[in-house]
Amino acid sequence: MAEKVTIADVARYANVSRQTVSNVLNSPEVVREETRRRVREAVRVLGYRASQAARQMRTGRSRLIAARIEPAQQDGINGSVFDRFLHGLTESAARAGYRVLLYTADDHDAELATFDDLLGVYVPDAFVLTSTDYGDPRAAWLLEQRIPFVTFGRPWGVPPDQKYPWVDVDGAAGTATATRHLLAAGHRRIAFLGWPEGSGVGDDRRSGWARTLAEAGIGPDELSELDHRTEDGVPEGAAAVTALLAAGRPVTAVVCVSDSLAIGALQAGGDVAVIGFDDTPVARAVGLTSVSQPLGEAAARCVALLTDMLDGDAARRRSHGDAAPPDDDTGAPANTSVNQGAGARGPSRTTTSGDSPAHVLLEPTLVHRRSA
Amino acid sequence: MAEKVTIADVARYANVSRQTVSNVLNSPEVVREETRRRVREAVRVLGYRASQAARQMRTGRSRLIAARIEPAQQDGINGSVFDRFLHGLTESAARAGYRVLLYTADDHDAELATFDDLLGVYVPDAFVLTSTDYGDPRAAWLLEQRIPFVTFGRPWGVPPDQKYPWVDVDGAAGTATATRHLLAAGHRRIAFLGWPEGSGVGDDRRSGWARTLAEAGIGPDELSELDHRTEDGVPEGAAAVTALLAAGRPVTAVVCVSDSLAIGALQAGGDVAVIGFDDTPVARAVGLTSVSQPLGEAAARCVALLTDMLDGDAARRRSHGDAAPPDDDTGAPANTSVNQGAGARGPSRTTTSGDSPAHVLLEPTLVHRRSA
Incomplete structure (x- = not known):
């Protein structure tokens, strides 16, 4: 040698x-x-x-943050959400002196094996997990190995002794805003086109619609009749709305859990107001009103929580001072205020108490177009 | 300490x-x-x-390949191409024992500064450059610093002494296939909706349409009348087709340089067959026939060219043997054959001669839907 x-x-x-x-x-x-x-x-x-x-x-530091790039989806409509998050993460990490190390994995087992490989070869300082769901083993694995991480997505169904920092967007607040918008426009028969029960994200989005209609005086029987569940996809959305229009008492508006289903709802024809979720490029292209997640800010908050853990208080002050999160590409203003404490009100809520990890819940916004 | x-x-x-x-x-x-x-x-x-x-x-090796995540675009429709490429790159790199280090930059100057930073701190073994264009200073910079790299995109307008390996998709072949499809369906008045002259990618795509119509007997004056140039975007596509339909001799079909323009063309109404370019999620959602780039294979070829440089012949044999490129998400079969030599025919062409770097030019496929 x-x-x-x-x-x-x-x-x-x-x-x-x-x-x-x-x-x-x-x-x-x-x-x-x-x-x-x-x-x-x-x-x-x-x-x-x-x-x-x-x-x-x-x-003793690699200054790498590992994050997964999501596998391409069947129709790819909703996938753009994670790509936009990843872009924000790359920008915010660079501002804080870190770079993003990409990996991919098709399922949870493959992802745990990849964690092993990354930790052995590249020693990332931290992980950012996306697409949390029920029965997700990743957080428990990283907690056990004492690897710093943050999740973009709440801990769904996680035992109370598993505590870790997370950032999420309040899906229920988004569908509540969408539903109030339709009520204000005179609609009463407002259906919800959602995924089958058991998805944390999907059930959360359904709850905002249900709560808002209940507050407007819609009874439980009618709510249950208006609550439609189907797998995600454009044809599935079209089929569901066709069925809703053929039913005894027709609906005049539909709040959808995804833009895929909403595009299908629009294609079903009929005089129905439609609101989607995630403000994807498809929504912009076809004039679909949709709920927009502040993805740039979510990414910035993930990095801020990680630098709190990795670099301590000095980093927190620096990061909250100059790292203004990039604006989302919708033109909607990003929610930038930081409120401490569980009772705080405002566009975003950060909860930090005693030795519990910090949580950030961000408010989405409704982007108005011609579909509703 | x-x-x-x-x-x-x-x-x-x-x-x-x-x-x-x-x-x-x-x-x-x-x-x-x-x-x-x-x-x-x-x-x-x-x-x-x-x-x-x-x-x-x-x-003395970091086993990192640096790649840029593209800034979010205005309408985001065409941006999905690079996200799909990045996903393929992450998969192929992992198979070859490398990981992708992400960076972002808003313009060429910012990107060169980022190269400096990455080389100082993370020492990536190589770079993958995307979105090559005329006057692009990045390749020259990396050549001068002797950093291994490959570009996804041909060297547009680069001096002949700048030689480096590249992978690209034959855009002219894609629009030629689209144009032949329309001719076979009986169309004669087939317009091209392209970007303003001076974009390497855009001019290449225009040339396939022009060549095919010329071969079918359309004269230069009519070609020039059918050749429409506009900035990219959905409203721009709608305006262009509205103008084409109002003109003296109406067109019956349009080949578009992007799905954004094609979506606009569809929205203009009128009985016009429309073909887009890039087979984006929007195309799938609205039933747009579109030219699909084999992005998974393009990424696999980029990694193969890099491992040739970094790991030598042993790696080439390994990589060409088991690293079957992932299929694209369109259901279209990937082009997997490797042909050596400039005169080879087939779905992809790899050129390697003497001490010149290798080039790979892949054929796109036409994905048929109801718009044409």
């Missing part, structure tokens, strides 16, 4: 000081471009490749 | 051998789960975090 190339070798070859080599490797912006080029050239020619390793040896 | 924690300390604490600790850190799959957990616990408690650093020190 060849002898180890040192910073001194690189400095000699490039005819600069060792400090300059170190600067090029660690703070290139302070070095003139021509010098930087010469040092890089020396690094390549001599095969010196250990600056990150040296840094990690020194700090 | 606390004394450095060693593998021996971890082994003692977990009551296992040093080899077992090393296995847990480097090949966790060979260690029983209970032992793995005990070692991980010891790693956490003692604060041992240097396995990747140690490995990188030893091998």
Whole structure:
């Protein structure tokens, strides 16, 4: 094996000081471009490749946050939500001095195996988990291994002794806003097109619609009649609305748990107001009114919770000070206020009490288009 | 500063051998789960975090491939292409023993600054560049610094002395197939809805339409009359088709450079056959016939070209043998054959000659739906 190339070798070859080599490797912006080029050239020619390793040896930190890129979905309509979240995560992490390490996995078992591999080879400082659901083993695994992490998505059905920080969007608040909008426009027969019971996200979104109609005086029997459940998808949405229109007392409006189902609802024809969920590119393309999640802010909050854990209070002050979360691409204003304490009101709620991990619940907004 | 924690300390604490600790850190799959957990616990408690650093020190390699996640686009319709490419890249890289390190940048200057930062801190082994265009300074910068990279996208307008490996999809072949499909259905007045001249990708897609119509006997004057140029976007597509329909000799079909413009073309109403480009989720949702890029395969080819450079011939044999590229999510079969030499025919062409870097040009497929 060849002898180890040192910073001194690189400095000699490039005819600069060792400090300059170190600067090029660690703070290139302070070095003139021509010098930087010469040092890089020396690094390549001599095969010196250990600056990150040296840094990690020194700090015991990789400055990597691992996150999953979701497998492509069948119709891909709702998948854009995670891609937008991942984009926000990449931006916010960079601002806090971290980079995102991507992985993919088709199911929970494959994901746990990937955790093992990542921890062995890349030693990420933390994980961001998405798509939490009932029976999800990932958080328990990471807790047991004492790896810092945050979830984008509430802990659905998790035992009370499993405590960890999370960020989520209040889906029930979104469907409640959608339902109030339809009531204000004079609708009374407002159906909900949701997923089969048992999905945390889906049941939460259904609850906002149900609560709002109940407050408006709709009785339990009528509510149950208006509550339609189906698998996700455009054809499924069309079939469901066709059935609702053929029923005895027709509906005049539909709140949908996803844009996929809402696009199907629009394609069923009929004079029905339709509101979707997630404000996907498809919604924008076809003029669908839809509930928009503040994904850029959700990502920024995930990074802030992680840097609290990894870098402590100084990082928190820094991050809350200058890391204004990027605006979502809908033109809707991001919700940026931070409220401490469970009783706080406002567009977002951050709960921190005693030794419990922090939680952030963000409010979505309704983006008005011509479908409702 | 606390004394450095060693593998021996971890082994003692977990009551296992040093080899077992090393296995847990480097090949966790060979260690029983209970032992793995005990070692991980010891790693956490003692604060041992240097396995990747140690490995990188030893091998001089980070096993990271850096790639950009594209900024969110205005309407987001066409953006899904890069998200699908990134997903394929993550899968193919993992199969080859690499992980994807994400970054983002709003323009070329910001991207070059980010290269500097990534090379200083994370030392990625290679870069994958996307969205190549005329006047793109990124390839020249990386060539000068001798950093291995591959581009997804041809070198548009690059001086002949800048040689590097690339993968691209033959856009002209895609629009030629679309145009032939419309000719076979009896159309003669087939317009092209393209971007303003000067975009490499856009001009390439226009050329396939123009060539096919010329071969069918359409003269240059009529071609020029059928060639419509506009900025990208749904309203722009609707306005363009409205204008084309109001003109003296109406068109009966439109080939579009993007799904955004095609969706607009559909919304203009009128009895016009429409074909889009990129087979986005929006196309699937509204029944738009569209040209589909084999993105999973493009990503796999990028990784294969990089591993050729990074790991040599052994890796090439391994990679071409078992890394079957993932199928695209359209249900269309991926083009998997590899043809060496410029004169080869078939669904994809790989060119390697002498000391020139390899190039791969893949054929897209037409996904038929009800719009044409």
